[in-house]
Amino acid sequence: MEQVSTSINTASTVQSRRIKHPTWRHLIPYLLIAPTLIFVGLFTIYPTIRTFEQSLYQPGMNVRNERGQRVQQPDTFVGLQNYADLFIPQTPPHPIVGGFLQILSNTIVFAVASVGITLPLSFGMALLMNRAIRGRALWRFSLFYPVLLPLIGGASMWAFLYGNSGGLINTVLRSLNIPTQDWLNTPDLVLWSVIVVNIWKQAGFYMIFYLAGLQSIPKDIYEAAALDGASYFQQLFTITIPLLRRTTLFLLVIASTYAFQTVEQLDVLNKGMPANRANLLLWYIYQMYPSSQARGYVNAISMVLVVILFTFTFINFAFFERRSADE
Amino acid sequence: MNKRNGWSVLADIITVILSLIWVAPLFFALLISIRPTSDPLGTGNIFFGRTITLENYQRALELAPWQWHYLTSILVVVGVLVVQLITITMAGYAFARMKFWGRNALLFILLIQLMIPSGVLVVQNLNIMRQINLFDTRWALMMPYWGSVFGVLLMRQTFREIPPELEEAARIDGANLFQILRFVYIPLSIPTYVAFALVSVSARWNEFLWPAMVTRTAESRPVTTGLSQLFSATEAGTNYGQLMAGTILVVAPLVVLFIFFQRRFIESFASSGLK
């Protein structure tokens, strides 16, 4: 910063320039945001608007005439009919989206269970890793590494563990004479098998955030509490957990949006079957997407997902922002 | 807490058990990847079967043009990260330290990105890429990620914790905005950048769905599509040895990178705005 000597001059110039060119200075923040805004606008907001628009239409049928030429019928505007088909049960069930409500409830169970189990587990892991223990880097790495794997690769490792006849878990159970389970093909088990993979994949990631939070708490708070005779668990509940509330809120947003968005693992974990018991909304969309006649529904379900995530994030963020403003 | 009492021993035991459970899938993936196909689990030695072999790796390497896939993945990861670092620094600073009309509204618009599963938008984004003639190029793999709202929030949080007096001092010294960022904000936020880089790099390296749709030639496809080539060869039964060999080929670079820089990464997270 070699301009020290001219600091006074420069300061006054800035002052006068601000008066002369107010518009230019006012533009700076917008210019700084512009690149992000452009990319988000082009690849997130514009496509979302298009998705909403198309969710109000039923696609026209393509047919071939007798000479084999293709004839395209135009899309028809149906208003909110696609949404009504999703949410209002029919007999027989709607031929395309009859399974929607069940899959919506699977998705909610999946997200709530994933987040509800993973976050406390990650917190516990962080507590364990925040102690003096020999070989800490090794233990930490072994808990963290799943984060670095492609989801489909991690899931395929589990597909091998879960295998019914040749899988590792059943091989071990069989050698111990414990009855085996068909982990990926039993209707009441399969969703939980998928949840376990999700927990394994993400816990280490959230652990790092908690670890960072733990290390930022000043040691003297604990020392003072210890002098007052507070036990470890009293300290945990009166100091550590309250002070990490912000971390927890941040992780709630990240973890719940993540839980609603991860489906690639289903590709190797029995594809949402049997009986759709492990099917999740995003996977349902991929299943339906190849059908040209389902385009309206695909977009409508996408919008339902957007609304769910929007609500989640909005509540969390409003709360999170308010708290950080308070502090 | 210094004394090794009963609780502390118990905690050590839990740590070890938990770590073993977490490592088990990788450990057995490695074992399976060096077993010959004809030697499934339950035959021969429980760990090493009757013989060990690298044939799975050899075949996994044969099945896809990996040299192109690795090149593409590296270029995409770097190309995304470099641009992201610039855009998130700029926007992060604006939201952290500047007052302007519509600030909260703009922030909220950007937040939409966090709420929308990118998987939902692939169809529309594919159309965009075709319209701007970037279908089947590496640009198509990078561009949608050049604006990272997660990164913007992260930098905003980090920049806010830097005392404003430092900026004032630099401003009085005559530093312009660029210099302020360069000499005040960026050096003090390196840990956050490192942490963000780790998240960004692993996300792009592991991405599959979008590249599978928007590229088609081997030259512009990343490593995950090579892996999927192995996965789709399942009509004749799943060859776990080969799949695991492929998975390990794909994850090895990231894992090695992480092991080398583990201390740095963890410290970065600890002192970054990620908390």
Added chain:
Amino acid sequence: MQKLVSRFGLLLVLIGVLCVAPFTQAQSRVQIDFYWASAVEGNLPAIFQGYADQFMAENPNIQINVVYSGSYTQTRETIRAEGFDPVVDVAIMLATDLSTFITDSPIVMLNPFVDAAGGEVFLADFFPAFIANGLDAEGNVWSIPFQRSTPILYYNADLLRENNLDVPKNNEELIAVAQALTTPERAGLLLPIAGTFPIWIYQSFAAAYGRPLVDSGLDTVYFDTPESLAAIEFMTRVGLPIEEGGFGVGPRGGSAWGETPTAFVSGKAAMIYHTTGSLTSILQNVANSENPFEVGVAFLPSGPAGEDGTGYGAPTGGGNLYIFDNESTPKTEAELEAAWQWVMFLSSPEIQSDWGAKTGYIAARYSAWEIEPLASLVVEYPQYAVARDQLEFAVKEFDAYRSVDIQNIINLQLSKIISGEVPLDQAADALAEAQAQIDQLLAPFKGN
């Protein structure tokens, strides 16, 4: 700071150059972009490139650009996402994608080319069961068989011999043999119907019971029939213990597709239903395994005798060759002719024979079996001939308008019954419900 900026700049330029670099090629020859999808193992990229090189040597004015396009599903989605102006010129796609492509993509009707190649005489060299999925209800030809398969019964011949059992010829014998060979460590019979894709194996039972799921039209599906119900009950009972009214010969809910051959190879299953596409790898893996045994292959056991009096039946499977046009820049005669040349080359007896021997797919033409390398392979491994001979009784694989939606309906309902989510005594209602959904979807296509 300047340095930092210039370093960033340099990096960006470098990336830019590298991103654009690989896309330059000579445009003087006719370009054919060829997508291939395959679901078997082997060094397929090299095999396809070899075919392309051979073809280009014979046709120097045509350039074949070989592109691995992912799994069948990915490939179909890539092509469909390209709408009516696809990049692709020729693709190997599922034979059953025909109805989807007829409505959603500009595939080219092949009648004129087929007529020029000899019409009926040309088609007569292909197995009729393989041609069936390439035709629409009016008999127009839309695709040419390339890599085809069908399910067959694999059995552990050593086990049968040790227990003095004959190879089962019908469903009753199948269960009797399976029950005799079932032990706590070994399943007597594995059906790969768990979860994902029960519809394929289901179709063989439906055909064996005398009412295949579809006939030549694309607008009718026969799911709610007494034969279909009997087929589903049989499949489900294979996985039920005897005390629940089952046969007690396999795991509840069936076995996963990919696990089934592995279980067979390692002796954990005495018999399995699986695709002919697995034959090569099963033979190899058994030969190299700890306890090698003789691998037997037989027709799928028959159900009650149907119209032809045999009760045999199996669907076909696998991929055909399609040619794609482009609606905004329609292909020239020369381009279409070049694409057809490439299709003819890949479906020629010589390539079919080579491809079948290398992968285990069933060569789609009679004449391919009379030339090398397939001719001597069949002598060495008679198992390959069984799959071919069963084709006489094979039926068209499921395809219909709205095929994606209908497949989802059928697979879901099958999965519900097989996994026990819907008990067997309510299966009839489940089929009626699915049929009502299917008919609702097909109503607009009736009488087209």
